[in-house]
Amino acid sequence: MDTKKTESKYLMQTYSRYDLVVKRAKGQFVWDEKNKKYLDFFSGISVCNLGHCNPVVNAAIKKQVDSFVHVSNRYYAKVQAELAESLMKKSFPDGKVFLSNSGAEANECAIKIAKKWGIDNPSKEGEKRIEIISFENSFHGRTLATLSATGQKKFHESFRPLPEKFVFAKFNDIDSVKKLINSKTAAILVEIVQGEGGIQIADKNFIKGLRELCDKHNLLLIFDEIQCGMGRTGKLFAWQNLGVKPDVFTLAKALANGLPIGATVANKKTSEVLLSGDHGSTFGGNPVSCAAAVSVLKLMTPKLLKDVSEKAKYFVKGLNGLKKEYKMIKSVRNMGLLIGVELDLPGKDIVEFCMNKGLLINCTQGNVLRFLPSFVITKKDIDFTIKILGEAFKWQMLKK
Numbered sequence: 497m498d499t500k501k502t503e504s505k506y507l508m509q510t511y512s513r514y515d516l517v518v519k520r521a522k523g524q525f526v527w528d529e530k531n532k533k534y535l536d537f538f539s540g541i542s543v544c545n546l547g548h549c550n551p552v553v554n555a556a557i558k559k560q561v562d563s564f565v566h567v568s569n570r571y572y573a574k575v576q577a578e579l580a581e582s583l584m585k586k587s588f589p590d591g592k593v594f595l596s597n598s599g600a601e602a603n604e605c606a607i608k609i610a611k612k613w614g615i616d617n618p619s620k621e622g623e624k625r626i627e628i629i630s631f632e633n634s635f636h637g638r639t640l641a642t643l644s645a646t647g648q649k650k651f652h653e654s655f656r657p658l659p660e661k662f663v664f665a666k667f668n669d670i671d672s673v674k675k676l677i678n679s680k681t682a683a684i685l686v687e688i689v690q691g692e693g694g695i696q697i698a699d700k701n702f703i704k705g706l707r708e709l710c711d712k713h714n715l716l717l718i719f720d721e722i723q724c725g726m727g728r729t730g731k732l733f734a735w736q737n738l739g740v741k742p743d744v745f746t747l748a749k750a751l752a753n754g755l756p757i758g759a760t761v762a763n764k765k766t767s768e769v770l771l772s773g774d775h776g777s778t779f780g781g782n783p784v785s786c787a788a789a790v791s792v793l794k795l796m797t798p799k800l801l802k803d804v805s806e807k808a809k810y811f812v813k814g815l816n817g818l819k820k821e822y823k824m825i826k827s828v829r830n831m832g833l834l835i836g837v838e839l840d841l842p843g844k845d846i847v848e849f850c851m852n853k854g855l856l857i858n859c860t861q862g863n864v865l866r867f868l869p870s871f872v873i874t875k876k877d878i879d880f881t882i883k884i885l886g887e888a889f890k891w892q893m894l895k896k
């Protein structure tokens with residue numbers, strides 16, 4: 497079968513794809529149909545954080561598949577309870593989690609918590625609080641509510657009217673948040689690192705300021721950790737770097753290292769906002785995904801997280817070396833292994849150059865090269881990446 501031809505005939509053409517048909521993947525590597533090997537520094541957009549086909553995760557998946565794949569959420573499944581216990585013990589031991597299937601779904605649930613909470617806790621004037629403050633440049637998903645919460649107008653245009661009501665403050669600008677707070681505000685939704693927004697990193701004081709505003713005005717603070725969570729920043733959850741606790745945070749992508757899952761983690765205050773009948777999902781908390789996630793959490797040891805920080809330091813040092821050499825690099829930004837290199841020109845050709853040389857990377861916002869390697873990469877892999885990038889920048893410079 498000609499995969500590309502068949503997919504373009506029968507699949508809705510919603511993705512602009514790179515010219516690569518994946519045949520298999522293992523660890524930090526991917527092979528195409530012609531058996532060409534690629535070093536994967538994209539990891540399915542920060543999904544396969546523990547490497548492709550991680551043996552421990554795959555063993556847990558296989559064991560669960562042979563036991564049972566699905567039961568209705570009207571029955572109990574031990575593996576769901578195990579995952580919930582493990583997640584909550586690592587975050588809010590007196591809170592609760594809702595399990596879904598994707599990042600957008602995890603955020604939908606967080607938005608529903610914020611809305612119901614704002615309605616149940618009206619303002620002093622008796623007004624229902626239904627407004628959520630989000631941020632310019634943010635990304636929260638493709639369902640209608642999460643699209644509406646996303647602070648990039650290009651995603652909105654074809655889908656109006658959008659669900660109400662999201663208002664947008666400037667990222668890292670606490671005064672712009674203050675200006676938007678009114679008697680209808682229920683919550684603030686923020687990414688600690690705006691991944692799709694071009695690896696924009698929140699200042700510690702900004703996030704602290706958001707917590708203070710939420711405490712002062714009785715608002716919920718919601719962190720979207722779908723891209724930056726699950727060890728990528730060198731802590732299991734990105735907020736653990738900042739010493740600021742949210743009321744709710746969302747996880748997905750890397751939680752089950754490649755199987756679909758979403759988690760909306762609520763602290764004690766918000767853990768009983770959604771009650772029987774308020775929310776649900778046929779596939780939510782699928783036993784196979786849960787089994788994978790339980791093993792992922794076991795593998796996220798302090799040693800592994802320390803390694804993430806060390807590998808990140810080594811990689812960023814190499815990138816800063818390239819920055820000194822090539823003027824086209826405007827800045828290198830990172831929080832752990834969530835890394836962006838901003839260029840003064842479009843990054844598309846560089847991504848393609850790297851792919852031809854056997855390195856998979858991505859570009860966001862048109863000019864920010866994005867690196868999301870798995871945690872199993874070695875120094876040798878980083879050296880290879882720096883070498884290929886150097887060749888790419890040189891080629892780009894001579895082309896100009």
Ligand SMILES: Cc1ncc(COP(=O)(O)O)c(C=O)c1O
Nearest residue numbers: 598599600635636637691722723
């Ligand atoms: C920060 C953030 N939130 C939400 C989402 C949506 O997740 P999903 O594609 O699993 O629905 C993404 C996906 O890239 C994301 O990066």
